Amino acid sequence: xxxxxxxxTITLYALAAIVFALSVVPFIYVLASSLKTGNAIxxxxxxxKTPSFDNFVGLFSGKQPFGRQFANSVMVxxxxxxxxxxxxxxxxxxxxRIRFKGKGLLLLAxxxxxxxxxxxxxxxxxxxxxxxxIYNRTLGLVVPYTVFTLPFTVWILTTFMRDLxxxxxxxxxxxxxxxxxxxxxxxxxxxxxxxxxTGLLAFIGAWNEFLFAITFVIDDTARTIPVGLGLIAGDNTxxxxxxxxxxxxxxxxxxxxxxxxxxxxxxxxxxxxGAVKG
Amino acid sequence: xxxxxxxxxxxxxxxxxxxxxxxxxxxxxxxFSVTETQINNMDASRFIGLGNYFGEFGLFTNAxxxxxxxxxxxxxxxxxxxKFAAVSVVLETLAGLGVALLxxxxxxxxxxxxxxxxxxxxxxxxxxxxxxxxxxxxxxxxVNAWLEKLGLISQKIAxxxxxxxxxxxxxxxDVWKTTPFMAxxxxxxxxxxxxxxxxxxxxxGVHPLRVFWKITLPLIRNALLxxxxxxxxxxxxxxxxIFILTSNSSSTISMSGFVRREMVxxxxxxxxxxxxxxxxxxxxxCAVLFIKAAKVNLGEQTK
Numbered sequence: 408x409x410x411x412x413x414x415x416t417i418t419l420y421a422l423a424a425i426v427f428a429l430s431v432v433p434f435i436y437v438l439a440s441s442l443k444t445g446n447a448i449x450x451x452x453x454x455x456k457t458p459s460f461d462n463f464v465g466l467f468s469g470k471q472p473f474g475r476q477f478a479n480s481v482m483v484x485x486x487x488x489x490x491x492x493x494x495x496x497x498x499x500x501x502x503x504r505i506r507f508k509g510k511g512l513l514l515l516a517x518x519x520x521x522x523x524x525x526x527x528x529x530x531x532x533x534x535x536x537x538x539x540x541i542y543n544r545t546l547g548l549v550v551p552y553t554v555f556t557l558p559f560t561v562w563i564l565t566t567f568m569r570d571l572x573x574x575x576x577x578x579x580x581x582x583x584x585x586x587x588x589x590x591x592x593x594x595x596x597x598x599x600x601x602x603x604x605t606g607l608l609a610f611i612g613a614w615n616e617f618l619f620a621i622t623f624v625i626d627d628t629a630r631t632i633p634v635g636l637g638l639i640a641g642d643n644t645x646x647x648x649x650x651x652x653x654x655x656x657x658x659x660x661x662x663x664x665x666x667x668x669x670x671x672x673x674x675x676x677x678x679x680x681g682a683v684k685g
Numbered sequence: 686x687x688x689x690x691x692x693x694x695x696x697x698x699x700x701x702x703x704x705x706x707x708x709x710x711x712x713x714x715x716x717f718s719v720t721e722t723q724i725n726n727m728d729a730s731r732f733i734g735l736g737n738y739f740g741e742f743g744l745f746t747n748a749x750x751x752x753x754x755x756x757x758x759x760x761x762x763x764x765x766x767x768k769f770a771a772v773s774v775v776l777e778t779l780a781g782l783g784v785a786l787l788x789x790x791x792x793x794x795x796x797x798x799x800x801x802x803x804x805x806x807x808x809x810x811x812x813x814x815x816x817x818x819x820x821x822x823x824x825x826x827x828v829n830a831w832l833e834k835l836g837l838i839s840q841k842i843a844x845x846x847x848x849x850x851x852x853x854x855x856x857x858x859d860v861w862k863t864t865p866f867m868a869x870x871x872x873x874x875x876x877x878x879x880x881x882x883x884x885x886x887x888x889x890g891v892h893p894l895r896v897f898w899k900i901t902l903p904l905i906r907n908a909l910l911x912x913x914x915x916x917x918x919x920x921x922x923x924x925x926x927i928f929i930l931t932s933n934s935s936s937t938i939s940m941s942g943f944v945r946r947e948m949v950x951x952x953x954x955x956x957x958x959x960x961x962x963x964x965x966x967x968x969x970x971c972a973v974l975f976i977k978a979a980k981v982n983l984g985e986q987t988k
Contacts, residue, residue, distance in 0.1 A: 416792075419787070419790060419792055420792065422787055423787060423792060423794065423795075423798050426784055426787060426798055426801070426802065427797065427798050427801045429861070430801040430802050430803075430804045430805055430865070431801050431804055433805075433816060433817070433820065433861075434804055434805075434808060434816070436816075436820060436827060437812075437816045437819075440819065448825070449824075449825045451825065451826070451827040451830035451831070494698045494699055494702065495699060497695035497696075497698070498695060498696050498698070498699040500695055501691070501692040501693075501695035501696045502692075502696070505688075505689070505691060505692040505695075506689075507688075507689035507692045507693070508689065510692075513696070517703075520703060520707050522915065522918040522919070522972075523918075523922075523965065523968070523969075524921070524922035524941060524961075524964055524965060524968055525922065525924075525941075526922065526924070526940075526941045526944045526945065526961045526964060527711060527714060527961050527962070527964065527965035528707065528710035528711045528714055528961075529714065529944065529945070529948060529957075529961060530710075530713065530714045530717045530722075530948055530954050530957060530958045530961065531709065531710030531711060531712065531713030531714040531716075531717070532706075532710040532714075533724075533727075533948075533954075534710075534713055534727060535706075535709065535710050535713070537727075550706055551706070553702060553706050554703075554706050554707045554710075557699060557702060557703065558703070561699055586691050586695070611807075614809065615809040615810055615811070617810065617811055617924070617925035617928075618924050618925065618941070618945070622945065622949055633809055633810075633811040633812075633925075636811055636812065636815065637811050637814075637815070637925075637928075637929050649819055649822075649825075652815055652819065653815075653816070653819065656812040656815055656816055659809055659811070659812050660807070660808050660809060660812050663807050663808070663809065664804065664807050664808070666807075667803050667806075667807035668800060668803065668807075671800060671803055674803075675869055675873070678866070678869055678870065678873075679869065679870060679873035
């Protein structure tokens with residue numbers, strides 16, 4: 408492949424440029440729109456003549472509790488992920504390192520739950536949350552979020568757990584270590600990268616969740632930020648405040664974008680661990 | 686001590702939690718589907734058998750369906766969902782394969798392009814719905830402005846509101862957002878293909894297209910199909926993109942959107958649960974059929 412004809416090289420770079428532009432330009436336009444105020448927002452120019460941060464300032468002083476909603480999202484996603492990871496560690500050890508009957512079926516069932524349609528449990532979950540007294544509470548969302556987060560973290564951690572060297576474990580058993588000590592003292596140092604990738608992916612999933620968040624929380628101050636963004640309305644029903652919406656979009660996206668770009672190798676290894684390894 | 690008993694003990698917290706937060710609500714939802722229940726007073730539910738499915742005002746048979754089942758809101762939402770899933774998954778697979786093959790080539794700046802490709806994937810669905818809604822805005826949108834400037838359209842198009850374009854707009858936005866996911870999974874599979882295969886083929890002077898068809902594709906087949914199964918299941922439950930981008934309009938409403946509308950906006954828990962149970966069974970059926978028909982090997986991973 409090192410001797411490519413000239414036209415091949417040109418096509419290759421042209422395609423690469425197109426893919427690059429298609430991926431990046433839309434978000435740059437969002438960024439640009441968020442910096443346009445007044446009538447400038449209605450001019451389809453790629454970059455504003457006089458950038459201003461008014462839209463961002465307005466978000467945090469407007470009638471919508473935007474800062475609060477941001478904090479809600481951080482809190483719910485962090486607690487959901489921490490909780491799921493803590494529980495899935497031992498489960499992943501059992502599924503990844505111990506032979507027992509029914510394991511294959513169990514793994515398939517977990518995969519099934521993480522992929523099944525969330526609406527299928529909407530009414531049952533609605534009832535459960537009311538019974539538990541967590542309906543319309545931000546932190547109550549941890550319960551429905553566990554439905555898709557826990558099977559996901561177990562599944563991904565299992566594939567990582569399976570790839571750890573067996574000699575280490577054997578040596579530890581020789582030394583008289585029990586399974587709990589093997590997980591937390593022998594495997595833990597090796598598992599850190601896997602924990603980071605799994606945690607990041609689970610965090611992204613919880614941060615972006617919309618259906619449960621819009622259904623089970625109805626107070627504006629208790630809502631998560633994707634719902635807050637989805638429901639931004641203007642002073643009248645015909646005119647949406649596009650500048651504020653774009654500014655809010657930037658705020659919702661930037662934390663994720665930074666996480667993904669900084670940890671891109673980890674994210675990719677986590678994404679592919681569940682799907683590609685044979 | 687490594688025994689089956691330890692395994693089950695270690696699995697216990699996960700299993701107990703899954704029974705409480707997934708299995709129990711699922712069972713309750715299925716139960717609600719055979720009752721008449723209103724959202725305001727869920728204790729006063731009354732068993733009515735399969736009435737929500739096949740009764741006088743049922744999902745599948747209904748006296749009000751004068752134009753036939755497929756013209757009813759539920760029928761339309763089924764058609765919308767399958768059209769969306771089929772078209773978007775096919776396009777995403779092809780585009781993902783293309784981008785992965787591109788990223789598998791050696792060229793300067795490849796790392797940059799690979800990083801850039803992650804951007805649409807990292808953008809939350811709600812944000813991508815909002816930003817495309819803005820860019821496709823009928824009066825102020827940049828897409829209409831450019832298309833007009835290039836002379837491709839004579840008057841501005843209301844992409845997300847017009848029934849003729851709304852579904853295609855939804856599909857296009859989904860393809861933009863999800864192709865990176867496909868591309869990354871395919872790229873990871875491509876990188877497991879041993880280099881000697883390509884070199885041997887080159888020595889024998891095999892045409893590159895034939896190499897792709899006879900060597901590359903068979904070797905990444907299973908990984909590709911697993912990715913397709915993931916995407917298919919994800920596409921069949923679509924809700925948020927359509928809810929925001931086209932406000933659940935009847936030309937784009939999905940089955941999930943229909944369920945939520947019936948349950949939350951109209952308060953019919955029983956009827957909505959019948960729809961959600963039907964959706965659950967339909968999606969399960971599709972997944973099983975697809976996995977059987979394409980002979981996808983999910984078991985290989987659960988070894």
